[in-house]
Amino acid sequence: MEGEGAATERQRRATASQVDQWAVQDHVFKIYGAFASIPRSAQSVILELQRDKHVEYLTRGLQQLGPSFVVLDANRPWLCYWILHSIALLGESVDDELEDNAIDFLSRCQMPHLATTYAAVNSLVTLGGNKALSSINRWMHDAGEIDVRACYTAISVASILNILDDELAKGVGNYILSCQTYEGGIAGEPGSEAHGGYTFCGLAAMILINQANRLDLASLIDWVAFRQGVECGFQGRTNKLVDGCYSFWQGGVFALLQRLPAFGGEGFGTSDVEVEWVSDSTSEGDDEDRDSSDDNEALHPEQDQEGHQSSSHSPESSTAVHIQHSRHNQLEPLFHTMALQQYIVLCSQEQEGGFRDKPGKARDYYHTCYCLSGLSVCQYSRSKNENSPPLPTSVLGPYSNLLEPIHPLYNVVSRQYHDAQDFFSKY
Ligand SMILES: CC(C)=CCC/C(C)=C/CC/C(C)=C/COP(=O)(O)OP(=O)(O)O
Ligand SMILES: [Zn+2]
Numbered sequence: 455m456e457g458e459g460a461a462t463e464r465q466r467r468a469t470a471s472q473v474d475q476w477a478v479q480d481h482v483f484k485i486y487g488a489f490a491s492i493p494r495s496a497q498s499v500i501l502e503l504q505r506d507k508h509v510e511y512l513t514r515g516l517q518q519l520g521p522s523f524v525v526l527d528a529n530r531p532w533l534c535y536w537i538l539h540s541i542a543l544l545g546e547s548v549d550d551e552l553e554d555n556a557i558d559f560l561s562r563c564q565m566p567h568l569a570t571t572y573a574a575v576n577s578l579v580t581l582g583g584n585k586a587l588s589s590i591n592r593w594m595h596d597a598g599e600i601d602v603r604a605c606y607t608a609i610s611v612a613s614i615l616n617i618l619d620d621e622l623a624k625g626v627g628n629y630i631l632s633c634q635t636y637e638g639g640i641a642g643e644p645g646s647e648a649h650g651g652y653t654f655c656g657l658a659a660m661i662l663i664n665q666a667n668r669l670d671l672a673s674l675i676d677w678v679a680f681r682q683g684v685e686c687g688f689q690g691r692t693n694k695l696v697d698g699c700y701s702f703w704q705g706g707v708f709a710l711l712q713r714l715p716a717f718g719g720e721g722f723g724t725s726d727v728e729v730e731w732v733s734d735s736t737s738e739g740d741d742e743d744r745d746s747s748d749d750n751e752a753l754h755p756e757q758d759q760e761g762h763q764s765s766s767h768s769p770e771s772s773t774a775v776h777i778q779h780s781r782h783n784q785l786e787p788l789f790h791t792m793a794l795q796q797y798i799v800l801c802s803q804e805q806e807g808g809f810r811d812k813p814g815k816a817r818d819y820y821h822t823c824y825c826l827s828g829l830s831v832c833q834y835s836r837s838k839n840e841n842s843p844p845l846p847t848s849v850l851g852p853y854s855n856l857l858e859p860i861h862p863l864y865n866v867v868s869r870q871y872h873d874a875q876d877f878f879s880k881y
Contacts, residue, residue, distance in 0.1 A: 471693065478695050481813045482685045485800050501799055501851030503829075504807060508822070509546050511807030512537045515819055516552055519559075531563055535573040536823035538580045542867040543826045543857045553581055561589035572607035579614060579866050579874040587877045592617050601642045602633050606655030609662045614864050614871070616878040618662065627665040630656045637692065638673030639681075648677060650690040650703040657710050658863050661722055666714065675788065678707045682789055687797035687812075697811045698802035698821050701794055701828025702865065708788050709831045709862035717788075720839055722863060787835035795832045795850035798825050827865055830857040840868045 489500060516537045519530060534556055541548060548556070560574045578586045592615050605626050612618040632644045633656060639648025640656035653674070660666040681688045681704050688700035713719035802809045802825045808817030809825035833856055834840065836848045840859045849856055861871040 474695060475693075478812055479685060482696070482797070482801055485813060486686075486796070489800055498852060501855070503799065503851065503855040503857075504803065504805055505544055505854075507805070507807035508809075508826075509541060509544055509807075511817070512541050512544075512819070512822065513548065513552075516541075516548060516556070531560060531570040531573040531577065533819055534560060535577040535580070536819040538577050539866065540819070540823045540826050542580050542870065543830055543860070545858055548581075553586075556581060557586050557589050561591070568604050568607045568611075572611050575611050575614065576864065576866050579864075580870050582870045582873050584877075587874060590615065600629075602630060602640060602652040602656045602659070603642065605630060606659040609659045610864055613662045614866075614874060614878070616875070623663040626659060626663055627668060630660055630665075631668055634669055634674070638670065638675075638677030639691070640669075640674070647691055650678070650681060650688065650700045650707070653678060654703045654706045654710075657707055661710060661714070662863060667716075671711070671716075674707075675711065678704055679789060682794065685797060685801070686790070686793035687801065688794070695812065696797070698798060698809055698828070699811065699824040701798055701802075702824040702831065705789065705791075705794060705828040705831040706862050706865065709835070709860075712788065712835070713862065787832075789835075791832040791835045791848070792850055795829060798829050798832075799851060799855075826857060827860060829855075830860050831862065833857060834859045 489497060492500070515533065519533060538548070538556065547553075556577065560577050563570065563574055575590060578590055608622065609618065609626065612622050629644075630640065633641045633646070633652065635641050635646075635648040637648045639650070640653040641648050642652045657666065657669065657674070660669055681690070681692075681700070683689060683696060685696040687696040687698060688704040689696050690700050690703065711717055711719075713722060715721045798809070801813050802811070802821065804810060804817045808819075809822040810817045811821050833844050833849050837844050837859070840861075844856065846853045858867045858869070860866065861868050864871060866874075
């Protein structure tokens with residue numbers, strides 16, 4: 455039996471976390487309230503992405519990595535990837551000197567650790583061009599940690615470099631399957647708690663090895679759908695706080711699911727998953743306007759678009775999210791993409807450049823990368839394929855907020871992914 459001390463401690467922690475959540479909601483709702491109370495003309499200015507400021511902040515960060523990126527530490531390839539990918543999402547590129555420095559540095563640090571190798575390879579793919587791509591040495595190595603992130607980074611790197619084979623994929627499907635929890639999301643290791651970061655990694659890896667249909671996709675969708683709360687952004691796991699970086703880790707899960715043919719998507723080429731879909735069917739047209747707030751209005755924080763009270767991160771519904779087709783047979787996103795854009799632009803964006811976890815926190819490159827990646831996912835969430843630009847109704851704020859589309863399996867900008875694919879299919 456649990457001792458009185460332990461029970462009291464548990465209750466103290468639960469209360470503290472509830473108080474944290476109320477404090478964050480209070481902060482976020484004040485921002486939305488202030489936004490709703492200003493004239494429309496001023497609202498559209500506030501919804502603008504501060505592109506120039508973001509590029510300035512990012513370029514400064516890259517320059518600060520050192521004149522020739524000389525120090526080798528595990529964070530530098532990540533900083534390179536977060537910054538270069540953010541710049542690419544904004545449709546910009548870096549100057550020749552910075553590019554040369556980055557290539558020289560990244561080609562020297564592709565071995566010691568799988569996750570940093572993923573960051574280095576994605577950075578080089580993002581820089582693109584002969585020099586960057588040919589600097590990648592397509593080695594293999596083993597050992598290192600075992601978890602779902604390691605599975606994903608290994609499989610992602612191998613896939614983008616066109617060296618993925620059965621030997622590397624052996625056992626990966628069974629391992630990831632053993633990490634899907636009773637909640638429906640995927641944990642880092644068997645027996646741990648489902649988390650958005652690992653759910654993205656697990657699902658992406660399963661798609662890359664053609665085994666996504668082995669997961670319980672119905673419960674996975676339920677789990678991820680209920681991670682979007684009244685703050686309009688996503689939390690990483692049940693009963694935790696909203697955070698801008700989950701815009702990609704959780705939003706990216708939807709981007710992956712929506713590309714599967716079983717969900718009306720075009721597939722990923724070799725990995726067209728067939729899923730026997732079981733859903734508690736909802737009458738036609740029920741949800742056709744669920745995510746069509748096309749007038750840039752702030753959502754009332756405690757209401758969904760039909761005006762219902764919504765409970766934050768409510769766990770009680772089962773299979774409440776379904777494949778949605780509007781009257782015109784247009785694929786509807788499986789999450790509230792306008793609400794998420796609102797959280798990213800109004801709560802995560804720093805007017806002076808960069809993005810943060812939540813109001814009150816400082817900006818950083820990690821959150822800048824994953825807020826922008828999540829924003830891109832939202833903007834293209836209704837696009838049938840990456841070549842069809844989104845309608846203005848899918849983009850919150852001015853259309854100039856539109857970012858470059860990403861390839862959701864790797865989180866690199868689509869055009870750079872295709873260039874890399876052409877390059878590595880030649881030898
Ligand atoms: C490819 C790649 C880089 C993958 C990384 C995936 C990722 C973000 C995993 C999350 C790890 C984790 C358990 C964070 C919880 O932190 P926390 O307790 O501080 O945050 P929380 O309260 O939001 O859960
Ligand atoms: Zn975060």
